[in-house]
Amino acid sequence: MLNKFLAISVPILPKWFVELFSKSYVAGYTSKEVLTIVKSLNDQGFSTTIDILGEHVSTLDTSEKITRKYCDLYDKINQDSVDSNISVKPSHIGLDISEKIVLNNFQRLLKKAKKNSNFLRLDMESSQSTDITFKIYNKLKSTYKGTGVVLQAYLKRSIKDIENLGSQNFNARICKGIYKENSKIAFQKPEDIRANFLKMAKLMSEKKSYACYATHDQHLIDLLLDMIKKNNIDSSTFEFQVLYGVPMNGRLEKLLASGYKVRIYVPYGPDWYDYSLRRLKENPNIAGYVLKNLFSKNS
Numbered sequence: 001m002l003n004k005f006l007a008i009s010v011p012i013l014p015k016w017f018v019e020l021f022s023k024s025y026v027a028g029y030t031s032k033e034v035l036t037i038v039k040s041l042n043d044q045g046f047s048t049t050i051d052i053l054g055e056h057v058s059t060l061d062t063s064e065k066i067t068r069k070y071c072d073l074y075d076k077i078n079q080d081s082v083d084s085n086i087s088v089k090p091s092h093i094g095l096d097i098s099e100k101i102v103l104n105n106f107q108r109l110l111k112k113a114k115k116n117s118n119f120l121r122l123d124m125e126s127s128q129s130t131d132i133t134f135k136i137y138n139k140l141k142s143t144y145k146g147t148g149v150v151l152q153a154y155l156k157r158s159i160k161d162i163e164n165l166g167s168q169n170f171n172a173r174i175c176k177g178i179y180k181e182n183s184k185i186a187f188q189k190p191e192d193i194r195a196n197f198l199k200m201a202k203l204m205s206e207k208k209s210y211a212c213y214a215t216h217d218q219h220l221i222d223l224l225l226d227m228i229k230k231n232n233i234d235s236s237t238f239e240f241q242v243l244y245g246v247p248m249n250g251r252l253e254k255l256l257a258s259g260y261k262v263r264i265y266v267p268y269g270p271d272w273y274d275y276s277l278r279r280l281k282e283n284p285n286i287a288g289y290v291l292k293n294l295f296s297k298n299s
């Protein structure tokens with residue numbers, strides 16, 4: 001009942017409540033805060049990837065500011081000796097402004113990644129930007145190997161993309177995909193998306209590529225583990241990934257105990273509000289947990 005009510009009322013929730021809720025999903029507002037959380041996740045055995053919240057910047061000035069923040073973050077990760085790489089949405093550093101600007105900003109990031117022996121992941125946005133994201137990725141990859149991209153299992157093209165890009169040097173996160181896409185280009189049924197996810201994971205292994213299985217779907221994780229065992233896939237060629245704060249009921253600790261690598265995607269930054277609203281819409285159960293904690297603390 002409570003969750004249903006929360007789901008309907010997401011758009012009118014007061015900002016103080018969303019902020020309360022955001023604490024479970026957003027790792028602070030500053031780089032200092034996020035690095036403290038990353039350190040604690042590392043201590044529990046998790047690797048991380050850090051994302052500065054935000055997307056679709058429309059001015060040169062903002063794209064410049066965000067690129068500089070990401071560059072500083074590479075230095076800070078190195079200085080603090082934490083186990084984290086960085087994930088960046090192309091539209092956050094200029095994709096909507098021009099191809100030249102976003103490429104130039106990515107090249108600056110890549111220089112920093114290289115200097116710090118770190119890794120850069122290009123997040124994947126809607127299907128309008130898939131081709132251009134792969135184009136940028138290919139250019140970056142030719143200058144530094146420590147670059148990876150994302151493949152969305154709802155897209156019918158993704159198997160072809162692995163066939164084209166798959167190699168020993170290819171590193172891709174596989175996720176279901178979060179944008180609204182039409183049925184011409186994207187599977188719509190959850191079981192079809194799951195089946196494609198598994199097919200992609202298997203093909204990545206056949207291509208000897210490094211795969212990051214990004215999902216909170218416990219049944220899919222079971223199916224992936226079956227596939228890994230059946231095909232004898234070496235655990236150094238894949239990792240599991242989840243979003244910071246999504247409840248996994250002890251599954252992540254079990255994966256770690258089985259010797260698998262688990263990386264947590266940790267978002268932070270002043271643009272926490274929209275991200276938190278999206279998370280609330282996706283899983284109003286979380287709001288229920290937050291309220292329960294709030295009331296049990298006060299009782």
Ligand SMILES: Cc1cc2nc3c(=O)[nH]c(=O)nc-3n(C[C@H](O)[C@H](O)[C@H](O)COP(=O)(O)OP(=O)(O)OC[C@H]3O[C@@H](n4cnc5c(N)ncnc54)[C@H](O)[C@@H]3O)c2cc1C
Binds near residue numbers: 173178246
């Ligand atoms: C590390 C990581 C990186 C990602 N990067 C991208 C990307 O670059 N591009 C892209 O399009 N998509 C990205 N996604 C999102 C992904 O595409 C899915 O939309 C999202 O993970 C939900 O799918 P699922 O596999 O978890 O399964 P689902 O069946 O959707 O969810 C399984 C369970 O987890 C819960 N759950 C799932 N997601 C959330 C959430 N965010 N908040 C609260 N509860 C949740 C659901 O309520 C459900 O109970 C990423 C996801 C992860 C984990």
